[in-house]
Amino acid sequence: MQRLVRPGLAVLVAAGLALGVAAWLGGPAGWADAIWTAVTLPVLLVLVVEIVASLRRGDVGLDIVAALSMSAALLVGEALAAAIVALMYAGGQYLEAFAERRARRDMTALLSRVPRTALRHRDGALEEVALDLIMPGDRLLLRRGDVVPVDGVVASGVAVLDQSALTGEALPVKRAAGEAVLSGSTNAGDAFDLTAEHRAAESTYAGVVRLVEAAQRSRAPMARLADRYALMFLGITVALAAAAWWLSSDPIRAVAVLVVATPCPLILAVPVALVSGLSRAAKLGILIKGGKAIENLARVRALVIDKTGTLTVGEARIVSMRAVAGLSEDALLRFAASLDQASKHIIGQTLVAEAQRRGLSLAVPAEVVETPGEGLVGLVDGHSVIVGGLHFVASKTADGGTALLPRDRQPGALAVAVAVDGKLAGVIVLADKLRAGTEQLLSALRALDIERIVLATGDRHDVARFISAGLSLDQVRSELTPDQKILVVLSERKNGPVMMIGDGVNDAPALAAADVGVAMGAKGAAASAEAADVVLLVDQLDRVLPAIKIARRSRAIALQSVAAGMGLSVLAMVAAALGYLVPVEGALLQEAIDVAVIFNALRALRG
Structure with missing residues (x-):
């Protein structure tokens, strides 16, 4: 209903103002004031109804200033000023709604794309079904x-x-x-x-939609702080208007103070700027869960970061292969991957994926017997093939595999042995790799005044030391339980607001404990995404950098808009109290200030 009432009131008042000006220029005396009064009263009535509803909820809003200014202007015969204030209120409400829609457009785009049905194969035909039936x-x-x-x-x-x-x-x-x-x-x-x-409700996109909806419902601490300042501003406005009337004995000055006192910069600038930042981040694949999260993100000074899946890619990859003389690396991998097609083990699937990436033609395995957690035995192209751990393969062959292991094998690396026709054929070494550009990322974070960076992982000491070697970290904490990660986060609070980045279920408690929890949402666990304040929808750790920059810029623009807008409003109030502004001039000036502040806040949409 409000989406229809507010534009309707704005159009009504604008048309009434134009008609009143025409009557003032060439119509009968008194018609202009009558027209301006007539178009002001509906706006005043709607405003009074909204004020009463707010008071019943216990909210004392600054709409009271607008109601006072319109009422006072009508009482002293300043009908034109009252109509301009009415247009300012009705148009400002519509402009606020437009600005918020503009700011939320990228977040809303995520919601508008949610499919409702899907085409499912069933009994040789296609049927259109609702998503919850999939x-x-x-x-x-x-x-x-x-x-x-x-x-x-x-x-x-x-x-x-x-x-x-x-x-x-x-x-x-x-x-x-x-x-x-x-x-x-x-x-x-x-x-x-x-x-x-x-199921659809458990899928990635459904989780993203839930997070977006939660972000749109949230309010930032800055916005709540603006409410408290608004109450103080209301008292100052009434006191200044009363003082101007008492000292000058001129009620017109009190009316002029009231019409320039509508604190739209305070009410609108913060939510518009912060929501603009949320929308800008969503466009880059960074989901920030509301105004509180974006404001906290702008203030972080310490970082606690997980290792597996965060600082590293989070999955084992082939780092080296050593085959016996006469057998190529591709042939070794083909034997192992062909047999591993029959296994669901993550290491086996990694070998299959790498073989497919290299374009190797895999054979169909036969007579496969899997020993869970140990390895597989089967036939590949008529050859007896064994794939598994060194001890497993050695127990089934006469060869030992240690001679083929690289001497500089990194801590935490996993060796997969391959035997063909009863003889060791080679060893494939897999390890979790550090993300490319990690050191550059840490340096860039330092440049953003992140003063402390701590690695917190549940992995062994030797693995943590190897991964962190050469990185500009202030501290490395390893072999941590989820509870101990929380303690690391809390201990870093002495250095300022703490950001925690993680991706696993074991990171969820620490993410929730941090001032800002950042989850690697593309491949991370659902629990970590739910606990975090920020979710990176793309598997790129460096997206943390634009997230922080967007947050800081949005907060700076919000504060800038409030300071500039309120400063101009206070100056205008003083000028009105001293008699330098009549009500009509004050109303026009305040309208210009409101529009400028809203469009300045929308700058947060741009990079």
Whole structure:
């Protein structure tokens, strides 16, 4: 209803003002004042109803100043000033709503893309079903332009996906058969089939939507602080208006003070600037959960960062291979990956993915026997192949594998032995790698006045020392339990507001304890995303940098808008109290200040 009433009132008052000016220029005497009074009264009535409703909720708002100024202007015969204030109020409300819609547009775009139905294969035909009916294992058809409704894997063909709404990446990505697809992506290529892995409510995009909705409902501490300052401003306004009337014996001066006192800069600047920052961040794949989070992010001075999946890529990758004489590395990998197709073990799947990335043609394994946690035995192209840990393979062959291990193997690295026809064929070494550009990221954080950077991990001491070697860290804490990570976060508070970055379930308590928790949401656990204040929707740790910059710029613009707007309003009030501004001039001046402040706050949308 308000979306219709406010624009309607603004149009009514604008039309009345124009008609009144025409009557004042050439119409009968008194008609202009009558028209201006007539268009002011509906706005005043709506305003009084809103004030009463606010008072019943226990809220004392600054709409009271606008009601006082309109009422006082009408009582002393300043109908034109009253109409301008009415336009300022009705137009300001509409302008505020427009500014917030403009600021929220990128966050709202995430919500507007939520699909409602999907095409499911069933009994040789396609049926359109509601999202809540999709179950894990269902095969869905994604047409060009469709938004992926649930997390899943490509069942057939090659998927070309536009992930810009989720990650901010402009270029589409390709996913081959068997590769994972995030819900919320848009099919930018030919139609393909997707095998659902989760229900819609449990998928990535549903979680993002919930986080966005929570962010839109939140209010920042700065906004609440503005409410308290607004009450103080109300008292100052009434006192100054009363003093101007008493000292000059001229009620017109009191009315002039009231009409320039509407504190729109205080009411509008903070939420518009902060919401603009939220929208700007969402466009870059950074989901900040509301005004409180963005304000805290602007003030961080210490960082506690997890290792696995945060400082490192979070998954084992091949770092070296050593094959026996006469066998190439690709042949060694092909034997291992062909057999590992029959296993769901994460290391086996890593070998399969690497073989596919290299374009190796994998054979179909036969007679596979898996010993959970140890390894596999089976036939590949008629050869007996064994893949697993060194002890497992050595127990089934006459060879030892230690001679093939690299002497400089890093701590925490995992060795996979491969035997062919009863003889050791080679060793594949896998390890979790440090993210590219980590040292540059830490240096950039230092440049943003992050004074303390601490690595906190549950890994062994030797692994933590190896990963952190050469990095500009102030402290390395290892072999930590989730409770101990919380203590690390709390101990760093003495250096200022603390930001914690993590991705795992074990990081969730520390993320919740930090002033700002940042979760690696692209591949991280759902628990960490729920506990965090900021979620990086793209698997790039360096997105923390624009997040901090956007937060600081938004906060600075909010404070700048409040200071400039309120400063101008106070100067105008003093000028009105001294008789330098009549009510009409004051109303026009305050209107200009309000518009300037709102558009200045919208600068936070830009980089």
